[in-house]
Each structure stands twice: as C-alpha cells, then as structure tokens.
Amino acid sequence: MVMFRTISIRRLLHRSPPRCRGLMAANVLPGRTLCTVNRVKDEGTESSAETTPGELLRQFASMPVDRIRNFSIIAHVDHGKSTLADRILELTGAIARNAGQHQVLDSLQVERERGITVKAQTASIFHRHQGQLYLLNLIDTPGHVDFSNEVSRSLAACDGVVLLVDACHGVQAQTVANYHLAKQRNLAVVPVLNKIDIKHANPDQVCQDMKLLFGIDPAQVLRVSAKLGTGVAKVLERIIETIPPPQVQRESEFRAVIFDSWFDKYRGALNLIYVLNGKLETNQDIQSLATKKVYPVKSISVLRPAEAPVPELSAGQVGLIACNMRNSKESIVGDTIHLKNQAVAAAGSYKPQQPLVFAGVFPSDQSKHVALRSAIDKMVLNDSAVTVKVDSSPALGQGWRLGFLGLLHMEVFCQRLEQEHGAEPIITAPSVTYRLTLSNPKLIKQQGRDTLDISNAALFPEPHSIKEYFEPLVMGTIITPTEYVGQIIGLCVERRGLQQSCVNIDETRVLMKYILPLSEIILDFHDRLKSMSSGYASFTYEDHGYHPSNLVRLDIHLNGKPVEELCRIVHVSKATGVARQMVLKLKDLIPKQMVQIAIQACVGSKVLARETIKAYRKDVTAKLYGGDVTRRMKLLKQQAEGKKKMRMFANIRVPHETFINVLKR
Numbered sequence: 321m322v323m324f325r326t327i328s329i330r331r332l333l334h335r336s337p338p339r340c341r342g343l344m345a346a347n348v349l350p351g352r353t354l355c356t357v358n359r360v361k362d363e364g365t366e367s368s369a370e371t372t373p374g375e376l377l378r379q380f381a382s383m384p385v386d387r388i389r390n391f392s393i394i395a396h397v398d399h400g401k402s403t404l405a406d407r408i409l410e411l412t413g414a415i416a417r418n419a420g421q422h423q424v425l426d427s428l429q430v431e432r433e434r435g436i437t438v439k440a441q442t443a444s445i446f447h448r449h450q451g452q453l454y455l456l457n458l459i460d461t462p463g464h465v466d467f468s469n470e471v472s473r474s475l476a477a478c479d480g481v482v483l484l485v486d487a488c489h490g491v492q493a494q495t496v497a498n499y500h501l502a503k504q505r506n507l508a509v510v511p512v513l514n515k516i517d518i519k520h521a522n523p524d525q526v527c528q529d530m531k532l533l534f535g536i537d538p539a540q541v542l543r544v545s546a547k548l549g550t551g552v553a554k555v556l557e558r559i560i561e562t563i564p565p566p567q568v569q570r571e572s573e574f575r576a577v578i579f580d581s582w583f584d585k586y587r588g589a590l591n592l593i594y595v596l597n598g599k600l601e602t603n604q605d606i607q608s609l610a611t612k613k614v615y616p617v618k619s620i621s622v623l624r625p626a627e628a629p630v631p632e633l634s635a636g637q638v639g640l641i642a643c644n645m646r647n648s649k650e651s652i653v654g655d656t657i658h659l660k661n662q663a664v665a666a667a668g669s670y671k672p673q674q675p676l677v678f679a680g681v682f683p684s685d686q687s688k689h690v691a692l693r694s695a696i697d698k699m700v701l702n703d704s705a706v707t708v709k710v711d712s713s714p715a716l717g718q719g720w721r722l723g724f725l726g727l728l729h730m731e732v733f734c735q736r737l738e739q740e741h742g743a744e745p746i747i748t749a750p751s752v753t754y755r756l757t758l759s760n761p762k763l764i765k766q767q768g769r770d771t772l773d774i775s776n777a778a779l780f781p782e783p784h785s786i787k788e789y790f791e792p793l794v795m796g797t798i799i800t801p802t803e804y805v806g807q808i809i810g811l812c813v814e815r816r817g818l819q820q821s822c823v824n825i826d827e828t829r830v831l832m833k834y835i836l837p838l839s840e841i842i843l844d845f846h847d848r849l850k851s852m853s854s855g856y857a858s859f860t861y862e863d864h865g866y867h868p869s870n871l872v873r874l875d876i877h878l879n880g881k882p883v884e885e886l887c888r889i890v891h892v893s894k895a896t897g898v899a900r901q902m903v904l905k906l907k908d909l910i911p912k913q914m915v916q917i918a919i920q921a922c923v924g925s926k927v928l929a930r931e932t933i934k935a936y937r938k939d940v941t942a943k944l945y946g947g948d949v950t951r952r953m954k955l956l957k958q959q960a961e962g963k964k965k966m967r968m969f970a971n972i973r974v975p976h977e978t979f980i981n982v983l984k985r
C-alpha cells in the first residue's frame with residue numbers, strides 16, 4: 321500500500337533558483353502538497369524513508385560521514401542515465417511515483433528539446449538500508465563527448481560511479497572514456513546493465529565485453545530496466561555496500577570546493593559546494609581562495625532535487641550556498657572556499673578541460689553589446705568549459721571569441737543564450753587553434769616570440785612570414801559492428817586519419833583507434849559515422865597534441881572584396897574541394913540583390929572556385945511597343961552601365977546565419 325505524508329511547499333518554491341523553479345513547478349504547485357514519503361517496497365528492499373521531509377532535513381545535519389555516499393551515474397549517450405536517476409528519485413521518495421514526468425533532472429529547456437543531458441545535475445536523497453538512514457548525493461551526468469567536462473567536474477565530488485551500459489548496444493566509445501576517467505580518480509565502480517526489458521537485449525554478451533575491456537566480473541554486473549524500475553533497488557543497495565563513504569574530516573576547519581554554479585537574478589551567483597572539512601552555517605563569512613574576497617553566507621540548501629533550506633552543511637555533504645556574489649565572475653568552478661581569515665590548502669581536485677573549437681560571437685547590432693556580454697558571463701558561470709576572449713570584426717563589430725569542447729557544445733551554448741537570456745548572437749565559422757612558427761624577424765620581434773597560436777583564420781600572417789604550420793590532432797576511439805568496418809575506415813582515410821589499432825571486442829564488434837586532425841572531425845564526422853553505421857558505431861576522442869601540417873588560408877571574396885568572417889584554414893589537399901563546396905553553398909545562401917555578385921574562393925591570388933549570383937533585373941524595355949531595335953539596345957545599355965556603377969559601391973548584404981550555415985554539409 322502506498323501512503324503519503326504531506327508538507328506545504330509554498331516557502332520552498334519562493335526561494336528556489338530558476339533552474340529548480342521549473343522543476344518544482346512541474347512537480348508540485350504552490351498550495352498543493354508534496355509527496356515525499358514513499359513507503360513502497362521494491363523487490364524486498366526496505367522502505368526508503370518513513371519520516372517527513374522536514375524530519376529528514378533535520379537529520380541531514382547530523383548525518384554521520386559513514387552513512388553518506390557520493391556517486392555519479394556515467395554512461396554513453398542514451399544508455400539511460402537520466403531514466404535511472406528518475407527511478408532512484410522515485411524509489412527514495414524524492415519525487416512522486418508515476419507523476420508522468422520523464423528525466424526530471426534534465427530540467428533545462430535545451431535538454432528537453434534535444435532529449436540529451438547537457439548539464440550534470442545533483443540530487444541529495446535519503447534511503448533506508450538495513451534499518452539505517454543513508455544520505456546519497458547523486459549526480460546525473462551527460463553522455464556526449466562534448467560535455468565530458470561536466471563528467472570530470474562531477475567526479476571531483478564523488479567517491480564512486482554507477483557505470484551504466486545499454487544491454488542492446490553494449491559498451492560504446494563514451495563508456496570506455498568515462499570508465500577510464502573514473503579509474504583515474506580511483507573511484508569505486510558499480511557496473512549496471514540497463515534496458516534488459518528489450519527483447520533483443522544481449523546481456524550475457526555485453527557482460528563478456530565488460531570483462532574483456534574493463535576486467536569486470538560478469539557476476540558483479542547488476543541487470544536492470546530503468547524504464548520499468550526492475551532491479552533499481554538492488555542498485556541502491558550495491559551503491560551503499562560498495563562505494564566508500566567520503567574521506568573527509570569534520571573536526572578540522574571548514575573547507576569546500578565549488579563544483580557548479582549558476583546565476584539567480586535575485587540572489588546572484590549560487591554555488592554548489594562539496595564540503596571537504598569542517599562545517600558551514602548560515603551567516604558565517606566565507607572567503608574565496610582564488611579571489612580572496614569575503615562573503616556572508618545568506619542561505620544554505622540541499623537539492624532534493626528541488627531546493628530545500630538546511631541550517632548547516634558538514635564535511636562529506638553537497639549543498640547550495642547563496643552569498644551575495646553579485647558578479648558572475650566572482651564564482652569560479654574548482655575554487656576552494658574557507659572561513660574568513662583562515663589558511664587552508666587548495667582542494668585542487670579539478671581542472672577544466674581545454675577548449676578545442678573556437679568561434680566568434682557578436683551581437684546582432686552593437687546596441688546589444690552590453691546585454692550580450694552579461695548573458696555570456698552568466699552562461700559561462702554555468703558552463704566552466706567555455707573560454708571567452710574579446711574579439712572584433714570589420715563586418716560584425718565588437719564581440720568575443722569563445723572556446724568550446726565541440727560543435728554540439730557550441731550549438732547548445734548558443735541555444736541556451738537565446739532561450740535563457742533572450743540574446744540573439746551571430747556566430748561565425750568554428751575553427752580549431754593552429755600553431756605557427758614564424759620566419760619573419762620583424763614579426764617575431766613584434767610578437768615577442770617565434771610561435772603563434774591562432775584560432776581566427778582572419779588573423780593568419782602572410783604565408784611568406786610562416787616557417788612551419790602545426791595542427792591539433794586527437795586520438796579517436798571508434799566502436800562499431802564488424803559489417804561497417806570497411807566504410808568507417810574509408811571515412812577515416814578521407815579525413816586524413818592514421819589507424820593506430822584495431823581489435824575485436826567479440827565476434828560482432830571492433831574497437832579501432834585513429835589519430836585524426838581535429839579540424840576534420842568537428843563538423844560532421846560524428847553524423848557521417850552514425851548514418852553509415854545505422855546508428856550503431858560510436859566515437860569519442862581526446863587531445864593528442866600538435867603535428868606539422870601543410871595548411872593554406874582559403875579566402876572568400878564577394879565582388880573582389882574579401883569577407884574575413886568566411887575565410888578558413890584548410891589542408892592543402894582539401895583546398896580545391898572545400899573552395900568548390902563553399903562557393904556553391906554561398907550561392908544558395910546569399911539572396912539575390914540589385915547587383916550581380918561574384919563569389920570567389922582564393923588561396924593567395926589564385927582563384928580556386930567561382931560562382932555568380934545574377935542580379936535582380938528590371939524589364940526596362942517593358943514600356944516599348946514596336947519601334948526601332950536601337951531604342952531597346954539603348955535602354956539595355958543604360959541599365960548595364962547603372963548596374964556596373966552600383967556594383968562598385970553597393971554593400972553586399974550577407975545574412976547573419978550564412979556564416980554558420982555555409983559550414984553545414
């Protein structure tokens with residue numbers, strides 16, 4: 321039998337951040353009651369909690385360290401992390417069962433629209449195991465390689481992970497990458513096989529693969545269906561039994577690490593912290609180790625997953641603090657905080673990943689510059705993997721050059737800028753960072769060094785000043801069914817890949833490693849791989865340093881004038897192909913105008929491809945009826961001369977979206 325006790329949540333809603341407000345509004349409405357006590361027995365486990373949420377929160381402060389478990393759910397894309405998190409939240413009573421909600425922790429609009437997790441989300445839940453109440457801090461992480469920074473950030477606050485593998489698709493590239501991330505941090509791993517309800521699932525084979533790749537004993541792998549809730553209680557049991565409690569000290573001075581933050585327009589920057597030592601109470605003064613600034617702690621709360629206020633946070637716990645940080649730049653993910661005027665060592669457990677793809681972001685008109693800057697600052701606060709540098713362009717004015725972990729990361733960031741901050745920025749072509757060694761002594765003196773890292777093709781020096789070009793490489797891991805191996809090798813060769821290894825995981829699947837130029841994979845490599853393997857192949861990559869390369873700058877000229885925003889750096893072997901493709905694309909994208917437009921793609925003074933967009937043409941001879949042919953010729957000649965003059969002075973209007981659309985294939 322299911323029984324509910326109730327509390328009013330009016331107060332909680334009032335104080336929740338925007339991110340959680342949506343979640344709460346969806347879950348529970350003011351004046352309605354919150355079903356937080358779940359007494360359902362699931363497959364022989366004990367009820368998750370038999371106390372009211374208020375009592376639970378009171379117990380929160382006194383929760384001993386050995387009854388705390390901090391863990392993340394990690395997996396490849398779509399293997400069911402958020403669905404498993406939903407079931408765990410339901411089972412522990414944090415959200416109502418069968419409330420018709422899916423992926424509760426995917427609370428951002430972009431996550432719901434795209435059906436993917438882009439932000440790691442935290443929930444503190446209580447679970448009763450063998451008569452004892454445990455506090456579990458769960459982090460649901462994204463699965464896509466472009467958001468792997470979120471995974472590494474989350475693992476800094478964890479002692480273990482649930483490694484989830486789809487029983488149909490088996491171990492995929494991101495499963496391997498995430499498993500190694502967890503192992504690097506010496507985290508306990510709870511292996512779980514999901515989607516066992518699907519008819520063609522092959523759990524035994526997947527267990528064998530996990531044994532081969534990770535050395536995991538098949539007997540230790542839990543089999544669940546996150547969708548139906550089967551076996552989820554066993555996962556909670558295993559988490560409590562195998563993941564160690566946090567290694568923290570409650571007696572020493574307070575020290576915590578900020579591992580996530582976001583901006584609330586009423587309360588400023590909110591920091592999600594993991595307490596390493598001591599405890600923190602409201603109204604104490606904290607100091608940032610990085611900026612040395614002091615802040616009063618205005619409120620402390622835990623995310624359950626909606627925000628719930630608590631009076632204090634002790635070592636081993638995860639909570640949200642608001643401390644009047646008005647400027648989004650004051651909150652730094654990875655920073656250590658401590659009590660005012662106390663000397664503590666930096667936690668130093670997390671370093672953000674280096675961005676790989678760079679793009680210019682400009683306001684649609686310069687009057688929106690300040691608003692866009694504030695929106696970018698707030699977004700960067702919530703996404704520490706993004707880097708920002710001031711940039712300017714003759715056509716687009718003052719803007720910024722932003723660094724991302726991949727193209728999807730860039731698209732999601734820009735979509736969030738629009739959806740969450742109402743900004744409508746113009747994004748220029750994404751590019752990677754090339755390294756150049758200079759040969760021109762004047763330029764070397766001017767730069768103060770003989771190497772340059774450049775991500776903006778428009779800033780490339782003239783070829784005669786460059787001694788050598790280097791381009792960034794990645795080590796790519798591809799896991800694919802054997803029948804697609806031939807096609808995938810073809811794709812990698814086309815993208816200038818060098819095979820490093822090719823091993824059979826089992827009779828049906830192969831794991832290949834390729835060194836690939838980063839510039840060849842950022843645009844559509846993943847899409848091509850997915851479509852040629854009917855969605856079965858998976859791909860992940862990691863940085864593999866720089867390598868000498870033969871590069872040229874491809875300029876696009878419109879009626880003889882170069883358009884800086886469209887120029888690109890390409891490998892010399894690809895220059896003609898890319899030139900052809902770009903002029904054809906631009907011909908489609910640039911609307912017809914009053915003048916004829918010549919689109920040329922050039923390397924130096926050599927034109928590699930050309931297309932022409934014909935001008936609108938008024939029928940100047942329409943009013944003639946009969947008469948001598950010379951009258952017709954005269955009118956046409958006058959028109960041609962007028963057009964010629966216009967071509968010299970006319971500004972060709974290039975729609976803003978062209979800069980990004982020209983790159984899509």
Ligand SMILES: Nc1nc2c(ncn2[C@@H]2O[C@H](COP(=O)(O)OP(=O)(O)OP(=O)(O)O)[C@@H](O)[C@H]2O)c(=O)[nH]1
Pocket residue numbers: 395396397398399400401402403404423435436437438461462463464514515516517518544545546547548
């Ligand atoms: N049949 C079945 N489908 C499942 C199960 N678990 C998840 N799914 C489905 O798999 C799809 C992906 O699930 P998600 O929970 O969004 O996967 P995810 O790993 O969180 O995805 P990302 O965060 O984007 O990487 C959804 O359509 C789920 O309904 C399961 O146990 N059985």
